[in-house]
Amino acid sequence: MTTFQATRLVAARELRAKLRDKAFIFSTLSFLFILIASIVVPTLLESGPTKVAVTDTASVAPLQQAGMEVQQVPDEATAEQLVRDGEVEAAVVAGPRVIALEDAPGDVVDALSTAPPVELLDAPAFNPALAIFVPLAIAMLCYITSLLFGLQIAQSVVEEKQTRIIEILVSSIPPRALLAGKVAAMTLLAFAQILVLTVIALVGTTMTDIDSGLLTALRPALGWFVPFFVLGFIMLAAIWAGTGALAARQEDLGSTSGTVQMVVLIPFFAVIFLRDNAAALQFLSYFPFSAPMAMPIRIFQGDAAGWEPFVALAILALTSVALLAVGARIYEGSLLRTNTRTSFATAWRSRSTVS
Structure with missing residues (x-):
């Protein structure tokens, strides 16, 4: 051999x-x-787009552009009730003001905020x-x-x-x-x-x-x-x-x-x-x-x-x-x-x- x-x-x-x-x-x-599991579980845990009740029609466009699901309601009382019932994560009413249950919804506030455009000279690829x-x-x-x-x-x-x-x-x-x-x-x-x-x-x-x-x-x-x-x-x-x-x-x-x-x-x-x-x-x-x-x-x-x-x-x-x-x-x-x-x-x- x-x-x-x-x-x-x-x-x-x-x-x-x-x-x-x-x-x-x-x-x-x-x-x-x-x-x-590390690939599948995060995908399964994603809750989908943020749901927001809106009475202020001027806020609809920026929220939708931010990828949120907008539900228009007739008045502030209805919007507040949807927040309390857990049907939406936040509500935007006249003012505009943002209504939430316990924590301030940062993504909603960011979508409604006005910020100057930013140009990255060396933007990361990912x-x-x-x-x-x-x-x-x-x-x-x-x-x-x-x-x-x-x-x-x-x-x-x-x-x-x-x-x-x-x-x-x-x-x-x-x-x-x-x-x-x-x-x-x-x-x-x-x-x-x-x-x-x-x-x-x-x-x-x-x-x-x-x-x-x-x-x-x-x-x-x-x-x-x-x-x-x-x-x-x-x-x-x-x-x-x-x-x-x-x-x-x-x-x-x-x-x-x-x-x-x-x-x-x-x-x-x-x-x-x-x-x-x-x-x-x-x-x-x-x-x-x-x-x-x-x-x-x-x-x-x-x-x-x-x-x-x-x-x-x-x-x-x-x-x-x-x-x-x-x-x-x-x-x-x-x-x-x-x-x-x-x-x-x-x-x-x-x-x-x-x-």
Whole structure:
């Protein structure tokens, strides 16, 4: 059996195992449910246009132009009664005066107010609130997926060591083929999950009243997010497998994987808290561990020059190759040490025992 055939065999085995895993299926369905709910629920909660009772005919036109549902009534007493009965949210009577039940209806007051026209020289292409939400969503998606799937790789390696199955596997399959198969399978599953979530999000936003400007800004950001995420995940996957191999039992995994968890956690918080700092975010978009989050965010915000993603992706690719070699060496050097937890230095020196 060639190394490629062995890798494909291991990857197929890992895929079958995960697709039958109830915890994996439940987590995937939970992500889908949360995403669909975040799109559907706000739409369902929308109460429609504001209903306003009007006695002052001069107020009808500005209220209708503001998208409100206007109900003309003959007198102030009728308008006030409609407000008390909850039939309308406010009433506009002679004066003009606005009548409401408990809170001042700001949208009605704004519609009746006279304001000078405003010309924006650099108008945003979409709702400014989305400029905060989208970067958070990109960073969260990258962080959670890398952490969850990375931990699953480490747990799978520990399980094979703890049950001594690894000794049987290594007798017929090279350790590097085992590692490559696990990394390939988990990368494919992580990418498939993100792809499904992205498609649902795009379809859902298309079906709702979302700004077309947002979709225009999202497309290049999501297009670049794919290669950045795949390379970033591969970079970390081998390290996750190596830290899993350092542990002899599931109880050891917390201590052996602590460093790699910080490698995932710290860049995430750096991107979140420094996303409004242009210089810091530019640096983070080139730093390999934060580039899969920071560069797509800069592309979405329109702050990245056309050549920058290519340079950042090249740096990420070179780092991925280097860390794949490090992860493979740690994995090979600690794979058959099943009696106790293995130190990093011992695993690095012991590579030749399983090669």
